[in-house]
Amino acid sequence: MIVYALRCACGHEFDRWFDNMADYDAKKSAGLPCPSCGGTDVAKAIMAPRVGKAQPAPAPACTPACAPGGCGGGGCPVMSMM
Numbered sequence: 778m779i780v781y782a783l784r785c786a787c788g789h790e791f792d793r794w795f796d797n798m799a800d801y802d803a804k805k806s807a808g809l810p811c812p813s814c815g816g817t818d819v820a821k822a823i824m825a826p827r828v829g830k831a832q833p834a835p836a837p838a839c840t841p842a843c844a845p846g847g848c849g850g851g852g853c854p855v856m857s858m859m
């Protein structure tokens with residue numbers, strides 16, 4: 778699933794979920810009515826699409842001063858690799 782920010786010709790912005798880009802193309806050619814005014818002159822707004830699956834959590838940040846053997850902190854990624 779992927780969400781696009783869409784904007785109609787009147788400037789209303791809204792989000793719609795699609796299965797993928799092909800699904801967006803199909804729904805757009807079939808007519809994507811703006812929920813505010815019903816206009817179908819809708820285009821993708823400039824926005825990086827958010828993908829609807831869980832993003833991997835960023836690695837916990839270890840302090841820059843962390844020693845090569847690990848800082849001993851519970852969240853230290855160096856320690857968890859040993």
Ligand SMILES: [Zn+2]
Binds near residue numbers: 787812814815
């Ligand atoms: Zn509109």
